[in-house]
Amino acid sequence: MAVQEFRLPDVGEGLLEAEILRWHIAPGDEVRLNMIVVEIETVKSVVELPSPFVGTVVEILAREGETSQVGSVLFTISSDGPSSSANQVAPSIAAVNSGAQVSFEMVDDSIPSILVGYGPTLASEGRRKRRQVTGRGGPEVELADPVHTTTRVPQPTTVARAKPPVRKLARDLGIDLNAVIGSGAEGTVTRAEVHAHFLAATSGQNVARAVPSVLDAIDDVRIPVRGVRKATARAVVASAFTAPHVTEFLTVDVTATMDLVTRLRQDPQFAGTKVTPLLIVARAVLVAVQKYPQINAFWDEKNYEIVQKAAVNLGIAAATPRGLIVPNIKGADRLSLSELAQMLAHLTAVARDGKTPPEAMVGGTFTITNVGVFGVDAATPILNPGEAAILCFGAVRQRPWVHEGEVVPRWTTQLSLSFDHRIVDGELGSHVLATIGSVLFDPFWWLATA
Numbered sequence: 001m002a003v004q005e006f007r008l009p010d011v012g013e014g015l016l017e018a019e020i021l022r023w024h025i026a027p028g029d030e031v032r033l034n035m036i037v038v039e040i041e042t043v044k045s046v047v048e049l050p051s052p053f054v055g056t057v058v059e060i061l062a063r064e065g066e067t068s069q070v071g072s073v074l075f076t077i078s079s080d081g082p083s084s085s086a087n088q089v090a091p092s093i094a095a096v097n098s099g100a101q102v103s104f105e106m107v108d109d110s111i112p113s114i115l116v117g118y119g120p121t122l123a124s125e126g127r128r129k130r131r132q133v134t135g136r137g138g139p140e141v142e143l144a145d146p147v148h149t150t151t152r153v154p155q156p157t158t159v160a161r162a163k164p165p166v167r168k169l170a171r172d173l174g175i176d177l178n179a180v181i182g183s184g185a186e187g188t189v190t191r192a193e194v195h196a197h198f199l200a201a202t203s204g205q206n207v208a209r210a211v212p213s214v215l216d217a218i219d220d221v222r223i224p225v226r227g228v229r230k231a232t233a234r235a236v237v238a239s240a241f242t243a244p245h246v247t248e249f250l251t252v253d254v255t256a257t258m259d260l261v262t263r264l265r266q267d268p269q270f271a272g273t274k275v276t277p278l279l280i281v282a283r284a285v286l287v288a289v290q291k292y293p294q295i296n297a298f299w300d301e302k303n304y305e306i307v308q309k310a311a312v313n314l315g316i317a318a319a320t321p322r323g324l325i326v327p328n329i330k331g332a333d334r335l336s337l338s339e340l341a342q343m344l345a346h347l348t349a350v351a352r353d354g355k356t357p358p359e360a361m362v363g364g365t366f367t368i369t370n371v372g373v374f375g376v377d378a379a380t381p382i383l384n385p386g387e388a389a390i391l392c393f394g395a396v397r398q399r400p401w402v403h404e405g406e407v408v409p410r411w412t413t414q415l416s417l418s419f420d421h422r423i424v425d426g427e428l429g430s431h432v433l434a435t436i437g438s439v440l441f442d443p444f445w446w447l448a449t450a
Contacts (some may be wrong), residue, residue, distance in 0.1 A: 001078050001079070001276075002078065002079050003058060003076050003077070003078050003251060004055070004076065004077050004078075004079065004117045005073045005074050005075075005076055006037070006051065006052075006053065006073065006074050006076070006077065007071050007072060007073055007074065008040070008062075008068050008069065008070050008071060008072050008073075008074050009070065011040075011049075011358060016069065016070055017042075017065070017067050017068065017069050017070060018040040018041060018042045018047075018068060018070070018227075019040065019041045019042075019065065019066070019067050019068075019226045019227055020038060020040060020062045020064050020065065020066050020067075020068060020074070021039040021040060021061065021064065022038070022039045022064060023037070023038050023047065023060060023064060024037050024038060024039075025037050025038070025057050025060070025075070026057065026060065027057050027058065027060060027081070028056065028057060029056070029057045030056055030057075031051045031053060031054060031055060031056070031057060031076050031077060032054060032200055033051065033052070033053075033054050034050045034051070034052070035050060035051050036048045036049070036051075037049060037050065037051045037075070038074060038075075038333075041226070041227040041228075041322065042227065042358065045325075045354070045355065045356045045357055045358050045361065046090050046322070046354040046355065047358075051077075051224070053079065054079060055075045055077040055078050055079035056077065056078050056079075057075060057076075057212055058075075058076040058077060058078050059075060059076045060074070061073055061074060061075060061076070062074050062075075062196070062251075065164040065167070065224075067226060068256050069076060073173060075405075082083055087133070087210050088450060098173055107369060115250045128290075143421060144310055147363075150272075156187050158446055160177035160178045160180065160182065160187075160189055161182060161184075161186055161187055161188040161189065162177055162182070162188060162189040162190075163188070164224055165191070165221060165222060165223060166190065166191050166194060168192050169194050170189075170334065172199045173194065175194055175197055175198055177189055177194075180193050180194060180197045181193070191221070191239045197438060199270050227322055227323070228320070228322045228323035228325055229322070229323040232323055232324050235384075235385050236382045238385055239382050239383045239384070239385045240382050242385075243299070243383050243420040243421075243422065244420065244421040245380075245382065245383065245418055245419075245420070245421070246418065246419055246421045246424075246426070246429065247380040247381075247416055247417065247418040247419075248416065248417050248426075248430060248433050249378060249414060249415070249416045250412070250414070250415045250416075250417075250433050250434065250436075250437045251412060251414045251415075252412060252413055252414075252437040252440050253401055253403070253410050253411070253412055253441055254277070254396060254412060254413050254440045254441065255411045255441055256440075256443055256444065257277055257280045257411070257440045257441075257443050258277065258396065258411045260280060260426050260443050260444065261275055261276065261277055261279070261280065264279075264337075264341075266355050269338050270338055270341060270375070271339070271341060273312050273341045273345055274344075274345045274348075275341055276339075276341045276344075277372075277393075277396055277413075278316075278344065278368070278370055278373070278393065279337070279340065279341050280343065280439075280440060280443050281370075281393050281436070281440065282314060282316075282332070282368060283337060283340060283369060283393070283439070283443075283447065284331060284435075284436045284439035284440050284446070285366060285368060285391055285436060286314070286316065286333050286340075287435065287436075287446055287447075288432045288433075288435040288436045288439070289312050289333065289366060289432075290333065291431075291435055292428060292431055292432050292435070293308060294306075294308060294423075294424070294428055295366065295388055295389050295419070295424060295428060295432050296308060296309050296312055296365050296366055296388070297309060297365075297388045297423050298365070298386045298387060298388060298423070299388075299420060299422050299423055306423050309365045311330070311331045311333060311334070311365070312331070312332050312333040312365055312366060313328040313329065313331070313332065313363050313364045313365045313366075313368055314328055314329045314332035314364070314365075314367075314368065315319060315327065315328035315334075315364035315365075315366065315367035315368070315384055315387070316328070316329070316344065316347055316348075316367070316368055316369075316370075317367060317368065317369035317370070317381075317384075318351040318352075319346065320351055320352065320354060322354055324365060325351060325356060325361060326361065326367055327347050327350070327351055327356045327360040327361055328360065328361075328363065328364035328365075328367075329343045329344070329347060330363070337447065338378050347360070364384055364386070364387060365387060366383045366387060366389055366390070366391075367381075367383075367387060367389075367390040367391070368390070368391050368392075368393060369381050369390060369391070369393070370392075370393045371392060371393070371394060371395075372393055372394045372395035372396060372413065374395075375395050376394060376395060377394045377395050377397075377414050378392065378394045378414040379392045379394075379416060380392075380416060380418060381416070381418050382418070383418060383419070383420060387420075388419055388420050388423040388424055388428070389417060389418065389419040389420070389432070390417070390419075390435065391415060391416070391417050391433075392415065392416040392417075392418070393413065393415060394413050394414040394415065396411055396412070396413045396414065397412060398410065398411055398412075399410070399412045402443060413440070415433060415436060415440075417429055417432060417433040417436075422425055424446070448449070
């Protein structure tokens with residue numbers, strides 16, 4: 001019997017660590033080729049990792065909620081006989097990121113059982129002490145394997161969903177989370193429900209002494225900062241204290257833009273695609289960049305140069321349960337309006353599901369952040385590192401407005417443009433912001449002549 005090690009891969013962009021989100025296996029489980037065994041969260045995306053091995057899980061060495069270094073062993077698996085060498089296979093990184101069917105290649109027996117391109121890093125020697133995860137029992141069921149004979153494997157029982165701080169609170173209070181009914185998303189157990197369960201369990205058992213300890217636990221909440229939130233914190237600090245920020249504001253009458261959105265929603269060319277004012281804002285940005293390409297640049301500190309990018313990779317800031325991410329649309333300046341609408345809809349849906357691939361998170365050249373969806377009028381956004389400018393799109397509201405000599409209700413919004421003053425001076429920034437405003441004021445003319 002050969003025991004193989006499954007190591008944490010670098011799923012792209014030279015990442016050094018990832019958080020274990022959810023295990024799909026437990027000690028004693030039978031694992032099939034390509035079977036999803038674990039979900040991890042990097043600073044850029046959530047990735048499902050398939051198994052390159054066939055066999056029985058021996059030991060799991062990383063708990064859910066823990067952060068592991070690239071190259072560290074996540075679990076071990078045993079395989080019977082010499083056929084185990086056939087299980088030393090490696091998935092395509094691109095396939096893992098995209099969620100597509102993973103392709104595998106044979107590798108030599110003498111090579112350590114790690115995925116292609118993966119391997120221990122110097123930092124892996126200092127990772128936290130391994131702790132074995134307790135197996136999940138349950139009745140056995142028969143699963144048909146298309147390659148191997150029918151195998152009896154343990155059917156895992158339901159495990160309560162809860163965030164790491166809630167799990168810790170439950171452990172401290174001696175509460176079994178599986179006994180608590182969760183009311184959060186997908187049955188997630190909340191702190192309040194743990195407290196309520198504790199009080200119910202201790203009623204009649206010196207509750208007066210138990211209540212103060214529970215209240216003490218409520219006062220302070222420690223939230224681990226990992227994954228996307230950790231990367232965002234580091235990025236905004238680096239950006240704020242590296243690039244000299246300047247922000248300009250412009251209030252615009254966008255009644256014509258709202259009329260255009262209504263017409264596009266009725267256009268068969270846009271059938272099945274969600275059309276929002278953000279689409280017209282995105283097109284307005286692309287028109288402005290085409291007219292003033294100097295805004296589509298970054299500061300090369302090493303060579304002390306301004307590098308003007310040839311293509312516009314348009315980033316859209318998206319708020320997700322994992323934190324703020326900024327995926328970008330590659331070559332957005334080469335897309336038609338309908339193609340841009342489709343890409344925006346796809347980007348939003350993928351980000352909401354937490355499946356944004358790492359390659360979509362790098363290489364951006366200009367970013368739009370939409371605070372209007374939260375009912376906020378304006379903001380002074382911090383630059384996405386490596387970019388010269390970011391546009392903030394505020395809430396669209398009906399306000400009294402002077403139009404053709406009369407005060408009438410018009411749809412208006414406020415735009416704010418933050419830019420790196422090393423690259424963009426006040427004149428260029430003002431021209432870009434004014435152009436975006438002009439497109440939103442009269443999109444029919446600008447889009448017809450663009």
